[in-house]
Amino acid sequence: MRNRVVITGLGVVAPNAVxxxxxxxxxxxxxxxITFHQELADLKFSCQIGGIPPITETDKKQYFTDLQLQQLNSSxxxxxxxxxxEAWRHAGLPVATDEPxxxxxxxxxxxxxxxxxxxxSVYKIDQGQVRRLGSTAVVQTMVSGVSAYLGGMIGCGNQLTANSSACSTGTEALLMAYERIAFGSATRMLAGSCNDHGPYLWGGFDAMRVLPYQYNQSPDRASRPLSASASGFVPGSGAGALVLESLESALERNATIYAEVRGGHVNSGGQRGGGSMTAPNAAAVQRCIQKAVEQAGIQPDDIDLIDGHLTATLKDPDEVRGWVNxxxxxxxxxxxxxxxxxxxGHCLSAAGSIECVAAVLELHEGFIYPSMNCEDLHPAITDLIDPSRIPQQCIQKPVNVVAKANFGFGDVNACVILTNYQIQTAHANE
Structure with a gap:
């Protein structure tokens, strides 16, 4: 029998707020x-806009010493x-002292x-200056670097790891943490994902011509999911984090419960059946959603809200069709x-975790945030669903069940079902 798993802490560093x-x-x-960046213009990028979190030196000093900040250049x-x-503190959890x-x-x-x-590092090594790389070169570049930093700050003694699955990374991390608690291998897990910003990361996408170039003078209009005039995704960056905990532990310490993780599914389309390195296999997407619903023990009609992947590309109508089917x-x-x-914008590997934080806020506080820049809804989408199902202004209403999914390069998919804990408890007692 699986342990029930709830979310008790949230943290976020996003392009529109820290x-x-x-x-x-x-x-x-x-x-x-999303803002204009002169650096991208100087480097002759077609798309000269992006989403970079507005963090300040004061923000950084809440988490790092001056010495650490001198050595850190990994955003x-x-x-x-x-x-x-932030998520750990939001959950009201202490850091370990003498014992992990x-x-x-x-x-x-x-x-x-x-x-x-x-x-x-490349420049210094090419110049024969390997000894000037500094002592933090490895931990700033290894994929598990953030887990390592956080593990030391918190004093975690359970599994300490990192995952990497393109755009589905954050949602997959949440499900990995969920499974560890559900099957009794941990009591608490901090799950999340992050992504750097800048030309050396975004340049490949600009070269692929999948970024919009028409909105350099009006960046806030550029990211247009669900829109007929969508012309590509805007690159973004940041991080999201969630504290998952067994329900028993959360109740014992009287923690605030923001949502319950009911289950989910991760799969791949195998780059078959129309799937490729950059395009999803439609059958795999549908299977991922259906298996998530099945594992969560809910019915499709129970879902109040879909927090979509929806990147503002030609694939948006296909994604909506996948949900419909x-x-x-x-x-x-x-x-x-x-x-x-x-x-x-599309925060790449950080997208899933930042979006999961938003989904939990919607559940806990009873609102549905708006999808912006889609006043001209794509006709292939409105042929499938009523336009009223796409809110263009914030709606204040109870939200009990959210399906959150992300689909990534490599034809990989992840979908999680999040529910309002109070509602689920009421149903359980009927």
């Missing part, structure tokens, strides 16, 4: 964090540590960590659906 209170306000107001490490420690906390672990994923440090719901019977990427 920290949970500011992020909540930003997503309710539909505030964009991903900074974002991940800030989000992770054997029941607490971390799964914190990323795509490519420390790209600026890697660039610096997987759930057997269409027209006005379809759940509400939104996309955080309309405000923050």
């Amino acid at each position: 920290g949970l209170p500011a992020f909540r306000e930003a997503i309710q107001q539909g505030r964009s964090g 991903g490490v900074i974002y991940g540590v800030m989000a992770g420690m 906390d054997w029941e607490s672990g971390i799964v914190f994923g990323t795509g490519l960590l420390g790209i600026e440090k890697i660039r610096e 997987a759930l057997g719901r269409s027209g006005s019977e379809f759940p509400y659906i939104n996309s955080l990427k309309s405000m923050v």
